[in-house]
Amino acid sequence: MRLRKIIIIVLIPVFAWLITKYVLRPPNARTLSSHFAHKRIAMIIAHPDDEAMFFGPTLNALRQLAIQTNLGSLALPETNLRILCLSTGNADSLGEIRSGELRSSAAHFGIPPSNVIIFDDPRVQDQMGVKWPTDAIASLVGPHLTDVEVVITFDNGGVSGHGNHISLNNFAREYLTRQGEIQREVWMLKSTSILRKYVSFLDIPYTYVSNHFFASNSNTERSLVLVSDVREYGNTRDAMTQAHKSQMRWFRWGWISLSRYMVVNDLHLL
Numbered sequence: 001m002r003l004r005k006i007i008i009i010v011l012i013p014v015f016a017w018l019i020t021k022y023v024l025r026p027p028n029a030r031t032l033s034s035h036f037a038h039k040r041i042a043m044i045i046a047h048p049d050d051e052a053m054f055f056g057p058t059l060n061a062l063r064q065l066a067i068q069t070n071l072g073s074l075a076l077p078e079t080n081l082r083i084l085c086l087s088t089g090n091a092d093s094l095g096e097i098r099s100g101e102l103r104s105s106a107a108h109f110g111i112p113p114s115n116v117i118i119f120d121d122p123r124v125q126d127q128m129g130v131k132w133p134t135d136a137i138a139s140l141v142g143p144h145l146t147d148v149e150v151v152i153t154f155d156n157g158g159v160s161g162h163g164n165h166i167s168l169n170n171f172a173r174e175y176l177t178r179q180g181e182i183q184r185e186v187w188m189l190k191s192t193s194i195l196r197k198y199v200s201f202l203d204i205p206y207t208y209v210s211n212h213f214f215a216s217n218s219n220t221e222r223s224l225v226l227v228s229d230v231r232e233y234g235n236t237r238d239a240m241t242q243a244h245k246s247q248m249r250w251f252r253w254g255w256i257s258l259s260r261y262m263v264v265n266d267l268h269l270l
Contacts, residue, residue, distance in 0.1 A: 031224050032061055035185060037069050039149040041081045044141060044172070046154075046164035047089040047126055048102035048118070049244045051109075053255065054159050054189060056236030057265040058152060059109040061226040066110065082115040082148075084141050086168070091126040097246050105243035108235055117144060124164075132167035138175045150185045151176060155268065157191025159261065172270060186270035187224070189261075196260060203260040211266055222269035233263050 041062070045051055051059060062081055083106055088095030103113045123136035145151070153172050158165030172186050196203045204227055211223045228236065237256050241248060256262060 032065055032226070033069075035187075035224070036062060036150060037065060039080070040147055041150045041152065042084055042141075042145055042148045043081065044084045044086070044151060044153040044168050046086050046162065046168060048085060048098040049089070049105070049240070049247050050085070050165075051083055051102070052105050052236055052239040052244065053259075054154075054261050055152070055265065056109075056239065056262055057226040057228045057232070058189070058267065059111075060228050060232040060235060063110045081111060082117060082144070083111060084144055085116070085118045086121075086124045086132070086137060086140065087126045087164070088118055088120050089126050090120070091128075094246050095120065098244075101244045101246060105239040108239040108243065124167075126164065129163050131163045131170070134167070134171045134174050137167060137171040141171075142175070145176075145184075148184060150187065152187045152267065153189070155188035155191055159189060159191045159197075161191075176270075187267040188270055190266045190268055192260070198258045198260070200258050200260055201263045204264050207260075207264055207266050224267045226265045226267070228263045236262055 043051065043055060043059075045055070066080060083102070085102060089098040099118045102118060103116050106113070106116045119140045121136065121140060124132045124140065151172060153168045154165040156166060156169045156173075158169065169188060172188070176184065176186050192203070196206070208225050208227075211225050240252065240256055
């Protein structure tokens with residue numbers, strides 16, 4: 001009897017994951033296509049491995065969109081998506097190694113090395129409790145955004161509360177708005193409570209329902225839930241374990257196994 005209850009407890013969220021992914025996916029696919037297809041996109045991150053740790057479902061979804069809109073090509077068009085990384089992640093003097101790891105990780109998502117731009121500026125170094133100056137960020141990434149139509153970055157919680165992550169949101173809000181008007185679409189990755197952060201795919205049903213049924217119509221139109229299937233989760237896992245080898249300490253395995261950001265992203269339009 002106890003075994004049956006355990007099986008039911010496990011199977012219900014797995015079934016909900018499959019329903020969310022394959023039955024409810026079409027509306028999200030249409031929203032994704034309408035906002036991202038054939039547009040020049042920049043993902044702005046703080047450190048090498050942010051792209052895989054936090055944005056894997058988004059990158060997988062964009063790769064699938066590129067395949068669908070580019071006659072099955074497995075590589076993203078060079079002008080379509082670029083990653084702008086504000087630091088080399090040199091806190092442990094591994095900046096050069098981590099820069100190479102980021103380019104290797106990007107390849108898992110079909111992004112060529114030429115589309116990965118990594119900065120190494122003394123004003124924006126990898127420091128947990130430090131918020132970077134907005135004008136410093138603007139001076140670095142601004143020239144790379146002149147032709148960009150869509151920006152993806154962190155929200156004001158930075159997912160982990162990391163000061164560097166939050167700085168990118170501050171930059172997006174201050175620099176990418178002019179006189180109260182958005183100059184381009186800016187999508188922010190939503191931060192969650194620590195409980196939801198570590199329940200893996202169990203958070204998918206709640207994320208979908210809260211974004212599509214408990215939100216107002218205007219908010220629903222400004223949000224996007226991206227869910228990875230098992231294959232896509234495996235791709236994100238491989239990006240972490242095979243590319244970011246210098247970062248694979250024991251607690252990273254905990255993140256890969258338990259973090260909802262490995263399987264679901266909810267993006268909100270600024």
